[in-house]
Amino acid sequence: MNADAAPLRYAILGSGAVGGLYGAMLARSGCEVHFLLHSDYDHVVANGMKIDSVQGDFILESPHVHASVDSMPVCDVVIIALKSTRNALLDDWLPKLVADDGVVLTLQNGLDVEADVRRTVPAGRVLGGCCFLCSNKVGPGHIHHLDYGRIAFGAYQETDVDAIVAETMGKRIEADMQNAGIDANWSDDLAKTRWRKLMWNIPFNGLSVVLDASTDQIIGSEPGRALANRLITEVHAGAAACGVEIDSKAIRATMEHTETMVPYDSSMRLDFLAKRPMEVEAIFGNPLRAIGDRASEIAPSVCMLYEQLAFYNETICQSA
């Protein structure tokens, strides 16, 4: 870590519940942050970004906003917080946007979403992270951060050298984020971090759609608890099958953590209710493919939930 290095310039692709919140916090702390906006562009130019947060409300008066990647400067850190269903756009965007020694940090849900970045960005310059927070976009440029806020991120490493390169930048991003009031934590084991988060996302994103229920409704019902517990246990076993050992106490901890969470509509449920494509492949398909041939034996309930969500994606969530 070089304290004398020039400040990092950030780009935020996907300025919603996650990218909007963290980007606004970084900008408030003094970082140069460039936001890519689509439908919200005019509103944010006129009104700024409004963050209602358990950590304190604020308005970012004049953020650097862009209606197209073409007007954005080259950045040292490109944070991806788009829905992974739109990752095909990255092939065009990232080569224009990432500085020669810059990195891409994808905060998308699921597993192996970094592979979509690696198509255009070299190994050692790809980071992935998981966000443990309850946050929703409630209007144009308006984000409601309800609970939690931690980010754990690490290198999407293919070799040890990749990891060392990635860590240098990772530690600088961690420092910027912590300075901005974000509970950011460098992780030496991204795969474990991602599987640990899947232990929540798979049961609660999935069940919130097929049971048409918020997390408190699921956890407050006997069959809902049984389903969640079974799915969490299967994800834990799936991780082990991929060589990722997670303490089995995490199964119970995930249930308990959800019991104390504010009533929450998962991002997948919000997508479903809005008839937007759900991140079914990133959150369900990729982990099941990572488990491989034994997936239907190790994680039969996850397989079934995957097919149910795929059905909904096909029949209801068909718009682009």
Place this chain on the structure above:
Amino acid sequence: MNADAAPLRYAILGSGAVGGLYGAMLARSGCEVHFLLHSDYDHVVANGMKIDSVQGDFILESPHVHASVDSMPVCDVVIIALKSTRNALLDDWLPKLVADDGVVLTLQNGLDVEADVRRTVPAGRVLGGCCFLCSNKVGPGHIHHLDYGRIAFGAYQETDVDAIVAETMGKRIEADMQNAGIDANWSDDLAKTRWRKLMWNIPFNGLSVVLDASTDQIIGSEPGRALANRLITEVHAGAAACGVEIDSKAIRATMEHTETMVPYDSSMRLDFLAKRPMEVEAIFGNPLRAIGDRASEIAPSVCMLYEQLAFYNETICQSA
């Protein structure tokens, strides 16, 4: 079979899509049929029963209708076509209604629904049957019979003597029904008949609720087909675990049969949409309990669907 015996007098408990249709067909053919009605009573007294059927429309002008079991005569054959969620009522009703040498034929969906009859009716006098038809009640005393119509029924036998006693009456009922234009078939193996029907009911009743879809939407989608096929295969294996061997060709036949069926909302989906309690225990809980300890291994997808439906029954379908 005694052709000279006095004609059988029938009672129909549950005059909806199934009981109303078959009862009206029996009455039209000349049988004495007494219908128990609740909310439809006044309408049927004034207007009769209206049957719109693929086998021909008709109106039953002046059926014997009753607003209470107390006004019904003792009957030789009591046909139960209520929802099994209301079977607690049978303990009071059946002792008043069944002739000394009468029988009870339950046409309810699921497995072991006859056990609710056996609480008050002796062995050898209990018959069970499965209806393979698409029929909906569309208004007071108004039934729309869309497709199919076969009944297969047999003895709920505990001993060989029970079976002989039951068969004597069963064959007379079969003859009355066939004379009424009903495709009724005596079955020597009720358990097999019930499991064979569960191969349809479990996937298509269950998925129609959790996927919010009609049968043609399920069967018309790749993930829907995969789910249905997996569930059918698991029910087939569950039957085998209970000692009921069904030809494995029935798996494919069930899929093909559903492909050619008219678009149909299952009874469970109609209950769900109307926020009525669904027959989750009869159709899912009883078969899984029959399979026993190995159910989650033999039929994991059925277990999951059971819990999902139990969640909906608890959170949405709470009215009586």
